[in-house]
Amino acid sequence: xxxxxxxxxxxxxxxxxxxxxxxxxxxxxxxxxxxxxxxxxxxxxxxxxxxxxxxxxxxxxxxxxxxxxxxxxxxxxxxxxxxxxxxxxxxxxxxxxxxxxxxxxxxxxxxxxxxxxxxxxxxxxxxxxxxxxxxxxxxxxxxxxxxxxxxxxxxxxxxxxxxxxxxxxxxxxxxxxxxxxxxxxxxxxxxxxxxxxxxxxxxxxxxxxxxxxxxxxxxxxxxxxxxxxxxxxxxxxxxxxxxxxxxxxxxxxxxxxxxxxxxxxxxxxxxxxxxxxxxxxxxxxxxxxxxxxxxxxxxxxxxxxxx
Amino acid sequence: xxxxxxxxxxxxxxxxxxxxxxxxxxxxxxxxxxxxxxxxxxxxxxxxxxxxxxxxxxxxxxxxxxxxxxxxxxxxxxxxxxxxxxxxxxxxxxxxxxxxxxxxxxxxxxxxxxxxxxxxxxxxxxxxxxxxxxxxxxxxxxxxxxxxxxxxxxxxxxxxxxxxxxxxxxxxxxxxxxxxxxxxxxxxxxxxxxxxxxxxxxxxxxxxxxxxxxxxxxxxxxxxxxxxxxxxxxxxxxxxxxxxxxxxxxxxxxxxxxxxxxxxxxxxxxxxxxxxxxxxxxxxxxxxxxxxxxxxxxxxxxxxxxx
Numbered sequence: 001x002x003x004x005x006x007x008x009x010x011x012x013x014x015x016x017x018x019x020x021x022x023x024x025x026x027x028x029x030x031x032x033x034x035x036x037x038x039x040x041x042x043x044x045x046x047x048x049x050x051x052x053x054x055x056x057x058x059x060x061x062x063x064x065x066x067x068x069x070x071x072x073x074x075x076x077x078x079x080x081x082x083x084x085x086x087x088x089x090x091x092x093x094x095x096x097x098x099x100x101x102x103x104x105x106x107x108x109x110x111x112x113x114x115x116x117x118x119x120x121x122x123x124x125x126x127x128x129x130x131x132x133x134x135x136x137x138x139x140x141x142x143x144x145x146x147x148x149x150x151x152x153x154x155x156x157x158x159x160x161x162x163x164x165x166x167x168x169x170x171x172x173x174x175x176x177x178x179x180x181x182x183x184x185x186x187x188x189x190x191x192x193x194x195x196x197x198x199x200x201x202x203x204x205x206x207x208x209x210x211x212x213x214x215x216x217x218x219x220x221x222x223x224x225x226x227x228x229x230x231x232x233x234x235x236x237x238x239x240x241x242x243x244x245x246x247x248x249x250x251x252x253x254x255x256x257x258x259x260x261x262x263x264x265x266x267x268x269x270x271x272x273x274x275x276x277x278x279x280x281x282x283x284x285x286x287x288x289x290x291x292x293x294x295x296x297x298x299x300x301x302x303x304x305x306x307x
Numbered sequence: 308x309x310x311x312x313x314x315x316x317x318x319x320x321x322x323x324x325x326x327x328x329x330x331x332x333x334x335x336x337x338x339x340x341x342x343x344x345x346x347x348x349x350x351x352x353x354x355x356x357x358x359x360x361x362x363x364x365x366x367x368x369x370x371x372x373x374x375x376x377x378x379x380x381x382x383x384x385x386x387x388x389x390x391x392x393x394x395x396x397x398x399x400x401x402x403x404x405x406x407x408x409x410x411x412x413x414x415x416x417x418x419x420x421x422x423x424x425x426x427x428x429x430x431x432x433x434x435x436x437x438x439x440x441x442x443x444x445x446x447x448x449x450x451x452x453x454x455x456x457x458x459x460x461x462x463x464x465x466x467x468x469x470x471x472x473x474x475x476x477x478x479x480x481x482x483x484x485x486x487x488x489x490x491x492x493x494x495x496x497x498x499x500x501x502x503x504x505x506x507x508x509x510x511x512x513x514x515x516x517x518x519x520x521x522x523x524x525x526x527x528x529x530x531x532x533x534x535x536x537x538x539x540x541x542x543x544x545x546x547x548x549x550x551x552x553x554x555x556x557x558x559x560x561x562x563x564x565x566x567x568x569x570x571x572x573x574x575x576x577x578x579x580x581x582x583x584x585x586x587x588x589x590x591x592x593x594x595x596x597x598x599x600x601x602x603x604x605x606x607x608x609x610x611x612x613x614x
Contacts (some may be wrong), residue, residue, distance in 0.1 A: 017440040070407070084382070093381050100410075100437035106415045108430035111423040119426055124416035130407035131323040134400055241557050268581055 004036050007058040015098075022086040022098040026065050029081055035060045038164040038298070039171075041291045042182050044105050053114045056167050059109040063122060066102035066159055067129045069095055074133060074220065118167050127164040132156030144222040150191070156300025157197075158190030170258075181285040185295065188279035193302050195272040198223035199265055202256055214256045217241045224271065228264035269303070275304050311343050311381070314365040318412050322405075322445040327391040333372050336388055336512050341500075342467055345605070346475040348598045349489050353479025359420045370429060371467055373409035374436045376402055381440060382526065385470050389412045418578040425474050432470040451529040457468040465497030488592040490601065497584035500609050505530035506572055509563055524548045531578065535571035546551050553562030576610070 005028075012024030015139050036057035043053050071077070072085040072094050079085060087095040103126070111120050135148070165186030169179035174262030201216045202225060216223050220242045222230075232239055241247045241255030259265070286292050308453070310526030326543075343364035350360050378384070379392040380402050386392060392403035417426050439462030442455070472493030476486035509532060523530050527549045529537075537545055548554045548562030564611045566572070586606045593599050 016434065018441060019438065070403065074403060096377065096381060097437040101434050102406075103410060104430045104433040104437065108427050108434075111426035111430060114423040116418040119418035120415055123411045123418060126411040127323065127415075128407050130404040130411065131326065134325060155460040187597040218480040 037167040041174040042168025044165035070099040128155035157194040161190030162186035231258040323370040349475025350479040435462035468497030469493035523543040532571040540569035
């Protein structure tokens with residue numbers, strides 16, 4: 001993973017001059033690197049060329065970063081992980097070019113591997129990411145059903161988790177059945193990961209005191225716990241927060257309380273656990289090895305994040 | 308070329324549902340298809356697989372279209388080729404997702420060919436396109452030197468012309484020396500093409516009466532004839548038009564007149580002709596065949612556009 005960090009910094013440093021700083025900042029702002037980790041673990045279950053493996057692991061994080069940079073433009077987000085977004089610091093035009101550069105670098109890096117299956121898988125995932133962001137935008141403030149929510153996070157979060165696992169399995173030369181099991185694992189893990197993120201937005205991060213900060217509510221994003229809470233709780237208050245582009249601290253607090261007063265968080269946790277159980281079942285189709293153990297613990301940790 | 312048209316329509320039709328209409332409109336709004344034409348002609352100088360050829364020809368037009376869609380967002384352009392832009396008709400968010408979809412489709416299509424050199428060449432060109440658009444944005448209203456202008460159009464226009472020729476030559480299995488000659492031809496043709504476009508913005512299209520519409524001046528884009536005119540003409544008037552975000556019809560007319568009163572258009576024509584002469588010299592390194600004749604006539608036509 002250290003080598004991936006170095007390669008990510010290289011991508012930033014070899015950017016065209018006006019994009020070096022925004023690229024470097026976006027690439028090295030301390031993400032969890034979960035997607036490259038999944039890719040490497042999946043590949044190590046087989047026998048992958050180390051150079052190809054590092055290229056693909058770097059490419060998937062570069063693609064992920066490209067979508068974050070573009071999403072922050074569309075959402076008008078001012079900060080991410082506590083630091084100013086490229087759009088906020090350098091303006092929309094520079095941020096758009098930075099995202100385009102990172103997107104192109106993804107495919108340029110993949111070209112070095114020379115396996116068209118990877119290029120196609122990454123391209124398909126990025127189509128899903130583009131459409132997913134759009135659906136999120138469209139759903140803002142409107143009524144969202146569980147199925148639409150699932151469809152959205154399948155594209156927006158689970159797609160890249162799935163591709164990470166598939167690309168790794170492909171590079172490792174695993175059998176189609178094994179790659180298929182990894183794909184299902186990655187998809188379920190991504191869904192559970194997103195649900196866990198949705199919960200943390202309401203209850204706060206594990207290990208930290210206090211409530212969540214309700215960013216999704218402020219942005220009008222209807223997450224799964226919010227969908228559940230709208231059905232059984234004080235939907236008037238929740239809708240007021242969702243539809244207010246700049247809710248007061250009191251209104252936001254009331255909105256979070258209104259969600260937490262229902263069983264919405266518990267229902268979401270239960271759903272996420274169900275996804276993880278499915279993911280673990282799929283892993284059991286793969287050979288027993290240290291990497292499989294690691295993938296299992298990644299899965300368990302995702303639902304444990306909010307415990 | 309008819310098959311390329313069909314494949315372009317297919318790309319629009321298989322877009323995710325909310326992007327079908329904007330994609331189709333962007334892909335089938337009647338561009339000149341010069342890039343796919345160049346690619347096909349270059350490939351036919353050798354021996355290319357027809358399926359691969361059509362995929363690559365489609366991909367280069369899809370990439371070109373993706374950059375137009377994204378550029379129209381950054382520029383805030385309301386119409387292109389007389390019809391509303393995706394950004395104007397569907398909003399920035401849908402337009403951004405449409406551009407991302409087309410971008411991803413480019414690489415998905417290329418993956419079907421299975422030649423990593425093409426993926427890398429397209430990715431490099433698209434990095435250039437992203438940065439070129441940014442430089443254009445930054446140059447608006449400011450003083451621009453000839454060298455900066457050339458650097459900009461090398462990336463923004465000539466890059467894709469060059470890649471079209473290189474990709475075609477690669478698919479045709481030409482020798483490296485021949486591909487190199489095609490690359491230099493494509494680059495020079497692209498530069499001349501852009502200069503000819505710059506001139507038409509001032510003097511109007513061939514065959515039509517009257518002056519140009521001065522869109523570049525209105526947008527504050529400093530083109531080569533404008534650079535020349537600023538040096539030797541009524542620079543005060545020209546600068547007033549460039550710096551006014553909404554110049555009156557009278558001011559715009561005066562600005563166009565001020566440029567035309569100098570030898571700027573003639574100087575630009577001369578430069579474009581020099582580029583074309585270079586392009587024709589490079590073509591002479593290629594075997595004498597109907598495709599070469601066609602490439603020669605494409606080049607001659609570019610400088611003849613404003614005659």
